[in-house]
Amino acid sequence: MSNDYVPSPTDWVRTQVEAIEASGTTEAASIQGRQVVLLTMTGARTGATRKVPLMRVEHDGVYAAVGSRGGAPTDPQWVRNLDAEPHLTLLDGTLSSDRVARRISGDEYAxxxxxxxxxxxxxxxxxxxxxxxxxTIPLFLLEEEPGDTAP
Incomplete structure (x- = not known):
């Protein structure tokens, strides 16, 4: 991922990212009073680094990214970013991990x-x-990057 971060044009996203980065923890931001995680990814069109706070949805160490956009008729831009380049960094509190996004469907989606x-x-x-x-609201699982298996 490149270091050429481009802040979001959306005020609330930019403000939350700034608060998280200034404090070093996602606890500095919330959506409707609930915890968020911060995703750092590569922009699909520009190749620039993009950051977005999303609702924290976690189960057994796996996270989900929900492309709801409040029920809007179009997907949020970050969905195209993950479709184009699924490798990202996730920040939950102060814990950072490299992840791979995988769009899900069927029973797994349910x-x-x-x-x-x-x-x-x-x-x-x-x-x-x-x-x-x-x-249909896109749903991605954010799974840990496989470790280096070389001896």
Missing amino acids: TWWSRAVDAFPPYADYVRTASAAGR
């Missing part, structure tokens, strides 16, 4: 969607709004 709604109940309303616009 299981993780339930976990996402448990973590952030407004997702239940967002899915209805997005569905009415003909959009």
Whole structure:
């Protein structure tokens, strides 16, 4: 990932990223009073470093990234970023880890969607709004990068 970070044009995203970076922890930001994680990824079009705070959805060390955009009719930009380049860095509190994003579907999606709604109940309303616009909310699992297996 390059070091040429380009701040988000969206005020609330930029403000939250600045607060997290100034404090060194994701505890400096929240969405509707709930914990967030910070994803650092590569921009699909520019190749620049992009950062976005997302709702914290975690189970057994695996995280989910929910592309809800509040139920809007289009996906957030970061979805295209992860589709183009799935390697990212996740910050949860002060713990940073390299991850690989994997878009999920089917039964796996249903299981993780339930976990996402448990973590952030407004997702239940967002899915209805997005569905009415003909959009399925993207859901990615953020799994740890495989370690170097060389001896």
